[in-house]
Amino acid sequence: MTSKHYSNLDLINLVDSFPNAATHPVSHAERLGELSILVHNTHTLGYILPSVTAVLKDAKLSGTHWRFAGKVITLTGETTEERSENIRKTTESWRENGIFDILRGWRNELYTVYSPKGREYFRLERSACALFGVVHMTAYTTCPLKIWVPRRNPAKPTYGGLLDNTVAGGISSGMSVFETLVKESEEEASFPESLIREKAKAVGNVSYFYQRMKTAGGEEGLLQPEVQYVYDLEVGNDVIPKPCDDEVQDFHLMDMEQVRKAMSWARGRLTISIVLLDFFIRHGIITPENESDYLEIGSRLHRRLEFPTW
Amino acid sequence: MTSKHYSNLDLINLVDSFPNAATHPVSHAERLGELSILVHNTHTLGYILPSVTAVLKDAKLSGTHWRFAGKVITLTGETTEERSENIRKTTESWRENGIFDILRGWRNELYTVYSPKGREYFRLERSACALFGVVHMTAYTTCPLKIWVPRRNPAKPTYGGLLDNTVAGGISSGMSVFETLVKESEEEASFPESLIREKAKAVGNVSYFYQRMKTAGGEEGLLQPEVQYVYDLEVGNDVIPKPCDDEVQDFHLMDMEQVRKAMSWARGRLTISIVLLDFFIRHGIITPENESDYLEIGSRLHRRLEFPTW
Numbered sequence: 001m002t003s004k005h006y007s008n009l010d011l012i013n014l015v016d017s018f019p020n021a022a023t024h025p026v027s028h029a030e031r032l033g034e035l036s037i038l039v040h041n042t043h044t045l046g047y048i049l050p051s052v053t054a055v056l057k058d059a060k061l062s063g064t065h066w067r068f069a070g071k072v073i074t075l076t077g078e079t080t081e082e083r084s085e086n087i088r089k090t091t092e093s094w095r096e097n098g099i100f101d102i103l104r105g106w107r108n109e110l111y112t113v114y115s116p117k118g119r120e121y122f123r124l125e126r127s128a129c130a131l132f133g134v135v136h137m138t139a140y141t142t143c144p145l146k147i148w149v150p151r152r153n154p155a156k157p158t159y160g161g162l163l164d165n166t167v168a169g170g171i172s173s174g175m176s177v178f179e180t181l182v183k184e185s186e187e188e189a190s191f192p193e194s195l196i197r198e199k200a201k202a203v204g205n206v207s208y209f210y211q212r213m214k215t216a217g218g219e220e221g222l223l224q225p226e227v228q229y230v231y232d233l234e235v236g237n238d239v240i241p242k243p244c245d246d247e248v249q250d251f252h253l254m255d256m257e258q259v260r261k262a263m264s265w266a267r268g269r270l271t272i273s274i275v276l277l278d279f280f281i282r283h284g285i286i287t288p289e290n291e292s293d294y295l296e297i298g299s300r301l302h303r304r305l306e307f308p309t310w
Numbered sequence: 311m312t313s314k315h316y317s318n319l320d321l322i323n324l325v326d327s328f329p330n331a332a333t334h335p336v337s338h339a340e341r342l343g344e345l346s347i348l349v350h351n352t353h354t355l356g357y358i359l360p361s362v363t364a365v366l367k368d369a370k371l372s373g374t375h376w377r378f379a380g381k382v383i384t385l386t387g388e389t390t391e392e393r394s395e396n397i398r399k400t401t402e403s404w405r406e407n408g409i410f411d412i413l414r415g416w417r418n419e420l421y422t423v424y425s426p427k428g429r430e431y432f433r434l435e436r437s438a439c440a441l442f443g444v445v446h447m448t449a450y451t452t453c454p455l456k457i458w459v460p461r462r463n464p465a466k467p468t469y470g471g472l473l474d475n476t477v478a479g480g481i482s483s484g485m486s487v488f489e490t491l492v493k494e495s496e497e498e499a500s501f502p503e504s505l506i507r508e509k510a511k512a513v514g515n516v517s518y519f520y521q522r523m524k525t526a527g528g529e530e531g532l533l534q535p536e537v538q539y540v541y542d543l544e545v546g547n548d549v550i551p552k553p554c555d556d557e558v559q560d561f562h563l564m565d566m567e568q569v570r571k572a573m574s575w576a577r578g579r580l581t582i583s584i585v586l587l588d589f590f591i592r593h594g595i596i597t598p599e600n601e602s603d604y605l606e607i608g609s610r611l612h613r614r615l616e617f618p619t620w
Contacts, residue, residue, distance in 0.1 A: 302612035
């Protein structure tokens with residue numbers, strides 16, 4: 001990873017790596033052919049790798065909460081509570097039996113999976129989401145116009161020592177986007193609540209379909225469609241982010257050129273490229289004149305995902 | 311049109327109205343079933359309505375520059391020049407014979423149609439683009455944070471009296487995006503060249519697939535996939551746009567609430583909704599908290615088109 005130089009589009013291809021039906025129908029069909037589909041009625045909630053399906057079918061490990069019909073998998077349960085309880089029992093059994101590496105990062109934090117009507121369909125331990133290929137939702141913020149870039153704790157198993165977004169955090173069950181941002185800003189950068197409420201500005205969202213790489217920790221190839229809500233936070237020189245938990249080692253104030261260079265050498269967590277590319281496009285740093293892939297980048301940053309959200 | 315109130319997503323549905331294969335596979339297949347496809351090798355350059363295909367097949371009206379194989383139509387010619395000449399002869403013959411209403415708006419302005427490798431494949435009179443369903447590329451600018459909104463000349467046949475973008479113009483053959491912006495800013499709003507070069511900031515692009523409605527002039531249902539390069543131009547109170555050609559009657563300085571209201575009552579040219587919605591999202595006016603269709607709007611504004619661009 002460290003010896004190759006990546007273009008902006010290379011970075012997108014690494015992150016938004018699941019084939020797109022519209023532009024790559026053959027690879028998309030081939031890839032889908034290998035996967036099982038987690039459904040609610042006829043709607044896709046997530047995609048499941050064969051290695052996960054095999055374990056799901058083992059009632060000793062996974063219980064009897066699952067129904068199988070060819071490629072199609074259903075989680076049983078009449079209510080949101082029942083379904084959440086059933087998938088909890090399954091994933092906790094996997095964790096206890098040490099089945100999947102990715103569950104070593106168990107967070108005790110629940111994400112919501114939505115029905116096609118945007119209602120809560122079930123809740124699921126955050127670290128288990130990629131096993132079912134269900135959509136992640138995240139709130140992000142960047143501080144322009146120089147960017148405060150945190151370097152992750154080198155002792156961390158995932159992305160140790162790499163650059164990260166200023167503040168980012170998954171949206172837990174029952175939390176709104178903005179409340180997630182307030183909470184994470186405090187936890188990750190010691191930003192006071194009043195600063196975020198006053199200055200953080202919603203500026204859009206990005207979305208992509210990530211197939212997890214080795215560097216992400218856990219099994220390779222796990223499926224992670226993601227939606228990220230993006231906020232800009234413009235602060236003066238008097239506001240200095242400070243690490244609060246042990247995720248971040250320290251913050252560096254980098255100018256745009258330094259950030260782009262770090263990105264192009266993949267010195268950051270890969271998925272942050274998406275949010276930063278969107279930042280560069282919104283702020284006229286990447287332009288139609290200096291980036292020949294401008295239009296493709298613009299649509300790739302906003303991939304239409306087939307999974308329901310709220 | 312004037313008695314209905316439109317949500318943001320309603321407006322997008324009106325403009326990005328061609329069915330999307332990913333989300334509406336059945337309507338997409340049905341729609342494609344009716345159309346012919348203009349190709350270069352195996353690549354789609356545009357879609358053609360049956361009414362246009364019928365005329366294309368009439369050698370007396372259209373010449374013998376076209377090859378037909380089932381649904382697939384090819385424009386003959388070995389070079390860009392030959393192909394441009396062949397399609398020019400066809401469209402001029404149509405114009406002389408009064409075949410299509412939309413050609414009454416003949417502009418004597420050439421648009422470029424690109425090959426899949428992003429090279430110029432042929433050039434085509436602007437007003438004929440929707441007959442072949444090839445992609446339009448436009449440069450747009452809006453002046454935040456109040457928006458200068460022009461009202462079109464009521465005497466104009468298309469969109470007479472409706473609100474429009476501050477400045478917008480199709481990108482002619484041989485022009486770059488930014489040079490188009492400079493030229494149109496002078497022609498449409500009397501903005502000096504130096505102001506645009508200094509202050510206009512590239513902020514991304516929007517794309518959608520429009521099926522022309524009656525109000526757009528010309529035949530209903532003509533196909534117009536569009537890419538629009540968007541620029542923000544932040545100006546002080548001393549900069550006041552003035553109409554220069556006869557397209558615009560006068561400019562009004564409207565605040566965000568007034569603009570949103572005008573949009574929701576469809577008091578503007580419909581396709582400007584797309585650029586304005588993108589503006590509202592980038593500037594935190596539409597937020598995840600006040601717009602329940604936030605994510606869908608975000609991806610719909612950046613539709614992945616199947617047509618080559620540069």
